[in-house]
Structures are given as C-alpha cells and as structure tokens.
Amino acid sequence: xxxxxxxxxxxxxxxxxxxxxxxxxxxxxxxxxxxxxxxxxxxxxxxxxxxxxxxxxxxxxxxxxxxxxxxxxxxxxxxxxxxxxxxxxxxxxxxxxxxxxxxxxxxxxxxxxxxxxxxxxxxxxxxxxxxxxxxxxxxxxxxxxxxxxxxxxxxxxxxxxxxxxxxxxxxxxxxxxxxxxxxxxxxxxxxxxxxxxxxxxxxxxxxxxxxxxxxxxxxxxxxxxxxxxxxxxxxxxxxxxxxxxxxxxxxxxxxxxxxxxxxxxxxxxxxxxxxxxxxxxxxxxxxxxxxxxx
Amino acid sequence: xxxxxxxxxxxxxxxxxxxxxxxxxxxxxxxxxxxxxxxxxxxxxxxxxxxxxxxxxxxxxxxxxxxxxxxxxxxxxxxxxxxxxxxxxxxxxxxxxxxxxxxxxxxxxxxxxxxxxxxxxxxxxxxxxxxxxxxxxxxxxxxxxxxxxxxxxxxxxxxxxxxxxxxxxxxxxxxxxxxxxxxxxxxxxxxxxxxxxxxxxxxxxxxxxxxxxxxxxxxxxxxxxxxxxxxxxxxxxxxxxxxxxxxxxxxxxxxxxxxxxxxxxxxxxxxxxxxxxxxxxxxxxxxxxxxxxxxxxxxxxxxxxxxxxxxxxxxxxxxxxxxxxxxxxxxxxxxxxxxxxxxxxxxxxxxxxxxxxxxxxxxxxxxxxxxxxxxxxxxxxxxxxxxxxxxxxxxxxxxxxxxxxxxxxxxxxxxxxx
Numbered sequence: 001x002x003x004x005x006x007x008x009x010x011x012x013x014x015x016x017x018x019x020x021x022x023x024x025x026x027x028x029x030x031x032x033x034x035x036x037x038x039x040x041x042x043x044x045x046x047x048x049x050x051x052x053x054x055x056x057x058x059x060x061x062x063x064x065x066x067x068x069x070x071x072x073x074x075x076x077x078x079x080x081x082x083x084x085x086x087x088x089x090x091x092x093x094x095x096x097x098x099x100x101x102x103x104x105x106x107x108x109x110x111x112x113x114x115x116x117x118x119x120x121x122x123x124x125x126x127x128x129x130x131x132x133x134x135x136x137x138x139x140x141x142x143x144x145x146x147x148x149x150x151x152x153x154x155x156x157x158x159x160x161x162x163x164x165x166x167x168x169x170x171x172x173x174x175x176x177x178x179x180x181x182x183x184x185x186x187x188x189x190x191x192x193x194x195x196x197x198x199x200x201x202x203x204x205x206x207x208x209x210x211x212x213x214x215x216x217x218x219x220x221x222x223x224x225x226x227x228x229x230x231x232x233x234x235x236x237x238x239x240x241x242x243x244x245x246x247x248x249x250x251x252x253x254x255x256x257x258x259x260x261x262x263x264x265x266x267x268x269x270x271x272x273x274x275x276x277x278x279x280x281x282x283x284x285x286x287x288x289x290x291x292x293x294x
Numbered sequence: 295x296x297x298x299x300x301x302x303x304x305x306x307x308x309x310x311x312x313x314x315x316x317x318x319x320x321x322x323x324x325x326x327x328x329x330x331x332x333x334x335x336x337x338x339x340x341x342x343x344x345x346x347x348x349x350x351x352x353x354x355x356x357x358x359x360x361x362x363x364x365x366x367x368x369x370x371x372x373x374x375x376x377x378x379x380x381x382x383x384x385x386x387x388x389x390x391x392x393x394x395x396x397x398x399x400x401x402x403x404x405x406x407x408x409x410x411x412x413x414x415x416x417x418x419x420x421x422x423x424x425x426x427x428x429x430x431x432x433x434x435x436x437x438x439x440x441x442x443x444x445x446x447x448x449x450x451x452x453x454x455x456x457x458x459x460x461x462x463x464x465x466x467x468x469x470x471x472x473x474x475x476x477x478x479x480x481x482x483x484x485x486x487x488x489x490x491x492x493x494x495x496x497x498x499x500x501x502x503x504x505x506x507x508x509x510x511x512x513x514x515x516x517x518x519x520x521x522x523x524x525x526x527x528x529x530x531x532x533x534x535x536x537x538x539x540x541x542x543x544x545x546x547x548x549x550x551x552x553x554x555x556x557x558x559x560x561x562x563x564x565x566x567x568x569x570x571x572x573x574x575x576x577x578x579x580x581x582x583x584x585x586x587x588x589x590x591x592x593x594x595x596x597x598x599x600x601x602x603x604x605x606x607x608x609x610x611x612x613x614x615x616x617x618x619x620x621x622x623x624x625x626x627x628x629x630x631x632x633x634x635x636x637x638x639x640x641x642x643x644x645x646x647x648x649x650x651x652x653x654x655x656x657x658x659x660x661x662x663x664x665x666x667x668x669x670x671x672x673x674x675x676x677x678x679x680x681x682x683x684x685x686x687x688x689x690x691x692x693x694x695x696x697x698x699x700x701x702x703x704x705x706x707x708x709x710x711x712x
Contacts, residue, residue: 003533010529108353116361118549118577120584127560127586127711138529138561211526212550212584216357216394220524255530260521261493 002134007252013141015248017206020148021221022228022240023155024199030235031172031192034084034095040222041103041110042197046072046204047213048110051119054208061121061209062143065151069201076197080190088189103218110215121208144206151202152241158195159237168192172235231271233284242282246270343386344379344647346637347412349402349427354394356420358549359626363419363441364389366623366630369614370638373607380641388412392423399423403430413647416633417459419626421445421495428456437640437652441633442626445495449673455653457670459633459663460598461678464499467596468544470682470694471570472507474704475542482706484508484541484568488517490531490555491546497572500596501546504570508542516540525551532558542568549574553584560589560711567707570594575685576625582688590685592708597683599628599665600692602700607635608664632663666698 025039046068054061079102087094125143129136159165170178171188179185207213207221228247232239247267254266274282348367351360367387374385388410392399399418406412407430417440418427424443431438432453439457444464448456462469475483487508491501498520505515516538519531532555535543543566545555552574559565575581575595582590601612601622611631615623637652639661644651660669669677682694684705691701 003537006533007530010527014527104353111353111357111361116358118358118553118580118584120553120580122583122586126557127589129561129563136533136562138558141529212553214358214550216353216355217550219355220526224524251527252530255521255527256534260490260519260525260531264522264524 007256011249011252013145015245016145016148019241019244021203024196026229026240028196038099038102040218041106042200043204044218047208050205050208065202065205072201073198076194080193120212233281236283239283343384345412346414347406348416349392351394352391356394362624362626363630366627370634441629449675456674465503486540487542488540497546528554528558536564545571547574565710588712592705596680635663
C-alpha cells in the first residue's frame with residue numbers, strides 16, 4: 001500500500017511538470033495547426049540559460065523562470081515573425097520540417113556555445129525530500145509541481161478571462177467566424193506562438209532543476225511531449241494535463257510493479273488503446289477535415 | 295546505444311530522417327566543392343599527405359563523446375605533424391559527422407573508402423555505431439582501430455581488421471573491482487547487492503559480469519533491473535532499492551542516468567556501503583557538479599585512462615589538450631588519441647601503408663599508448679584490464695592495479711550522502 005501511494009504521488013508530481021511542458025505544444029497546435037517540433041529544443045535552451053545565470057549569479061533557478069519566461073515569449077514572437085508565419089498556409093508537413101530545422105539549428109548552436117557537455121543545476125534542495133510518514137516527496141518535485149500548477153492556472157485564466165485568450169480560443173474553434181467578429185488571425189497566431197513558447201521558459205527552468213541535460217536532450221523531451229498531447233487530444237489544454245498525469249503515473253506504477261524496462265512501453269500501449277477507441281485522443285474534439293477552411 | 299528509443303511519433307522520426315538527408319546533401323555538396331577546388335587529398339603515394347578518414351557522432355545522442363573523440367584525434371594529428379609526420383608525410387584528418395545514426399555511418403565510411411579514397415581509417419564512438427562501421431571496413435579490407443566500442447557483439451564476428459584500442463571488452467571492464475572485493479576479509483565483504491542498469495551494450499555486460507562474479511562469491515542479489523535509455527525518473531527505482539537496503543549497489547550508467555540515480559538515492563535517503571557506477575563518474579566535473587562534490591566521496595568506477603598515469607606521451611597529451619581546448623581532457627578524447635597511436639605505431643613498424651601487413655603486425659605485437667600497453671587476440675579484443683578508480687576528497691584516484699595506482703588508500707565503507 002505504501003508502495004502504491006508512493007508511486008502515485010511521484011507520478012502526479014512529475015506529471016504536473018510534464019503538463020506544463022506540453023501545454024504550449026498543444027496550444028499552438030490547437031490554434032495554428034502547427035506541430036512545433038522545436039518545443040523540446042526551446043525547453044533545453046531555456047534550461048541552458050537557467051544554468052548559465054544560476055552558475056554565475058547563484059540566483060535560485062526556479063525564480064529564474066521570471067526571466068526565462070518573458071525571454072522565451074520574445075523568442076517565440078521573433079521565430080513566428082521570421083519563419084513560422086511564412087508556412088502557415090503550407091501543408092502541415094512543411095511546418096514540421098521547418099520547426100525541426102529550427103530545433104537542429106538550435107541544438108547545433110547550443111553545442112558550439114556550451115562545448116556540448118552535460119549541465120546540472122544544483123541549488124541544494126534537489127537532494128533532499130519532505131517526509132510524510134513512510135512516504136518521501138523530493139523537494140525539487142514538490143516545488144516544481146507547485147510552480148507548474150500556478151502557471152497552468154494562470155494560463156487557464158488568461159485563456160478564459162481575457163480578450164486575448166478569448167480571441168485565441170475563438171480562433172482555435174472556428175477561425176472564419178472569429179475573423180468575422182474582428183479577431184485578427186495573424187496577431188492571434190503570433191500571440192499564441194509566443195505564449196506557447198513562453199511556457200518553455202518556465203518549463204526549461206524547472207527541467208534544469210529536475211534533470212541533467214545537454215543540447216541533444218531535446219529529442220527525448222519532444223517525443224515524450226508529443227505522446228502526451230496525442231493521448232490527451234491534440235489542441236486540448238485539459239487533455240494535455242490529463243495525458244501528462246497518465247504518463248507520470250503510468251511510468252511510476254509500471255516501474256514499481258512491473259519493471260522500469262516497461263515504463264515507456266506501457267505509456268505507449270495506453271496511447272494505442274485510447275486511439276483505437278477514440279482517435280481524437282481523450283479530450284480532443286473530432287475534426288471533420290472535409291469542411292475545415294484553410 | 296539507444297537504437298530502440300521508446301517514444302517518438304512516426305512523424306518525428308520521418309522528419310528527423312528528412313533532416314538528416316538535408317545534412318547529407320549539404321555534406322555531399324561540400325565534398326564536391328572540395329574536389330573541384332583541385333585538392334590532391336585522394337589516396338596515392340608520394341609526398342602528399344596521408345589522409346585518415348573517420349566519421350564521428352558530432353551531433354545527436356552521442357555528440358558529447360563524439361566531440362571529445364574528435365579533439366583526441368586532432369591533438370594526435372598536431373603532435374605527429376610537429377614531429378615530422380607519419381612515414382615522413384604530413385597527416386591530414388578527414389572527419390565527417392554521422393549524426394549518431396547507424397545508416398549515416400555506413401554511408402560515411404563507404405564514401406571515405408570508395409570516393410575519398412582515404413589512406414587509413416580510424417573508428418567512431420560507441421558500439422552501436424562501430425558495429426556497422428567496422429563491417430564496412432572489414433569488407434574493404436581496411437584496418438579499423440576504434441576508440442570506444444567494447445560490446446561483446448563486436449568481437450564475435452571473426453573480423454581480422456578490427457582492433458579495439460582500450461584495455462578490455464565490456465564483460466571484463468570491472469575485473470579489478472571484483473578483485474578488490476575478493477581481497478576484503480570475508481567478514482567485511484558485502485552480503486547483499488542491487489544491480490540496476492541501463493539497457494546499453496556497454497553497461498549491461500559490465501553489471502551482468504559483476505553480478506555473476508559476486509554471486510559466485512556468495513553475495514546475495516536482492517534487486518536487479520534493466521531500464522530503457524530514455525528513463526529520466528529514478529525515484530521509484532531508488533525507493534525499491536531502499537526497501538531491500540543492499541550493502542552494495544553496482545549501477546550500469548551511461549551519464550545522466552548516473553546522476554539521476556544518485557540524486558534519487560539522496561532523495562530517499564539511502565546510501566550503500568559500496569557504490570560502483572559505470573562511465574558517469576569518469577566525467578570529471580560534469581559528474582561532481584551534478585551530484586555535489588561532497589557526495590562523490592567513495593564512489594567507485596572503472597576507467598581506461600588517467601591524466602596522472604605515467605605512460606609515455608601522456609603528459610604531452612594532457613598539456614596540449616589544456617592549451618588547445620582548456621581543462622582536463624575527457625576520457626573519450628584520451629581513448630581516441632590512443633586509437634590513433636595504435637594505428638601510428640603499426641604503420642611505422644610496417645614502414646608502408648599496406649592494410650594486410652598492418653593488421654598482421656597488430657595481431658602479433660603489443661603497443662604502448664597513453665592507456666598503457668595494449669595487445670589483441672585474433673578477434674581484435676584487447677587483453678588487458680581497466681583501471682579501478684575512486685573519488686576521494688573531490689578528486690578521482692586510481693586504486694588498482696597497483697603498478698599505476700595514484701594512492702594506496704581506499705575509502706570503505708562509503709560515507710553517507712551529505
């Protein structure tokens with residue numbers, strides 16, 4: 001029983017952080033139909049900046065998300081204006097190729113600048129835990145989970161209670177109608193891409209505290225995040241949260257009760273089974289491709 | 295190593311391949327451009343440079359060790375050229391990037407051999423990449439000295455032109471560690487042990503062989519598990535290990551999993567009396583910064599090279615590295631340097647570039663390198679043993695074998711995490 005509670009807790013804590021990392025990816029897909037394969041590279045970039053600033057100034061890495069988030073917002077906006085904007089009307093494969101290209105370039109640049117070595121951010125609390133009777137809660141997991149919950153809540157409020165957010169949601173639900181009532185498609189897309197990228201700012205800072213990373217780590221992260229949003233339903237924010245919690249808990253349960261060897265496999269089996277019965281993912285809306293306006 | 299990376303949508307994999315195609319196309323263009331430029335790099339004898347070809351993982355999963363290997367080759371090149379070259383000719387390196395991809399590396403070595411017509415080859419990094427690359431070399435009857443690829447599968451194919459330029463294959467990597475445990479008085483020996491390892495051709499055989507030896511010695515196995523390369527959470531494994539509280543943990547780590555596991559053990563508050571880990575602890579300050587320098591105390595690992603070992607040319611290698619790239623050379627750079635030394639010694643002894651003669655010479659002679667003296671059996675597997683190292687007072691010290699030990703002190707039992 002203790003083992004079960006322990007695995008469940010660890011799974012939920014890490015799932016919360018996965019959810020934050022996946023939120024931007026699903027948001028951008030929902031509104032723009034763009035699968036941003038560079039999301040993983042953005043995460044690692046933010047983690048590297050966090051490492052750089054933390055190691056030179058000693059500022060708490062989690063607090064640094066206050067810096068990395070606006071920084072990544074800006075980067076997202078620039079990347080959108082310079083590159084993504086040009087391929088919005090192209091087939092989805094073009095956007096995947098473009099964002100994959102961005103990821104490769106970013107990986108290369110990070111490799112050159114940082115001598116391609118592993119980095120760890122160690123503020124001290126990453127080694128210790130809170131104890132709850134027989135259960136342990138690593139402090140880094142607890143702190144990063146708390147931040148993830150706060151940021152996801154802010155994102156939710158932003159999407160539901162501000163004009164920008166309502167415009168973003170309107171554009172994702174029905175672009176032609178949204179345009180009719182005065183939502184500018186281009187500015188909404190720019191804003192969405194920037195917000196989607198901004199989540200990698202805080203996501204990267206949290207990743208830096210939890211894991212050791214190097215430039216090529218982004219491949220692991222992007223495949224994990226894509227899995228999460230496919231399971232949850234592409235484009236659905238609550239879906240990303242649900243998918244992440246399932247990933248976290250499935251990983252922890254499988255490695256406790258079966259073997260760590262099966263931890264990844266079980267998650268993908270879950271995805272397969274869900275897609276068999278609900279091809280749009282757990283909380284995804286079925287899309288009728290035949291009437292979707294370009 | 296991670297050929298079977300668990301995740302990855304099909305889409306991503308496809309685009310990744312497309313990306314590599316692009317890279318390949320650009321690389322091909324560059325080659326054409328170089329050829330048009332009238333370079334006389336292609337083969338041939340006479341006074342032109344000797345061209346040595348290699349493909350290394352400079353991007354992708356193995357980009358970190360791949361980059362280090364390139365540095366090792368480059369330092370060897372500049373040291374050889376500044377002392378008169380090889381057979382009186384300058385040495386020129388032709389190093390291309392295989393993006394840590396098994397298909398790309400086959401293309402690369404085929405191109406190096408048949409189109410660029412390089413005079414000699416040097417190997418690449420990791421068993422995963424050396425497996426196909428060495429097959430290309432063997433088919434073309436080219437000597438293939440490789441710096442890092444000790445999986446048993448490498449040497450079960452009866453290759454004649456393949457040589458592994460480290461001291462031992464993976465199953466023998468931890469021989470000195472087992473020897474040390476055997477040397478302990480029976481009362482002090484560990485009673486129980488846990489064996490977590492990554493599913494990797496260079497870690498799993500090491501851990502399997504430690505387990506086999508220790509079980510024969512009467513050490514009870516209380517936990518063993520194999521996890522896939524993309525595992526990043528070790529809390530559940532650590533908490534399972536804590537529940538068994540073994541005296542010894544032998545962990546088959548590549549790198550980030552080594553740090554992840556130690557952090558997780560710190561988190562659950564469990565520290566064994568003996569802690570052995572493959573690879574990760576040999577990464578100098580990348581390792582000590584990852585887990586905190588205080589927590590390195592007493593951690594064992596095996597390593598092929600030490601900056602302090604008193605072998606010929608070792609000091610110059612360390613100095614040149616410091617001058618050119620800064621810092622202490624990583625082990626992977628030293629291994630690459632040693633591989634190039636092996637090739638150099640054989641070519642000099644034979645006195646000409648004759649692949650068959652070079653291979654025959656290496657099969658019947660031993661070579662002094664910065665890793666010590668190396669020799670090979672008929673399959674190209676080396677016959678020596680790795681160094682057993684231990685972190686002591688924030689430094690890595692060589693504990694065994696006695697001839698090259700930097701200290702006669704062994705930290706045992708390991709102090710608890712700080």
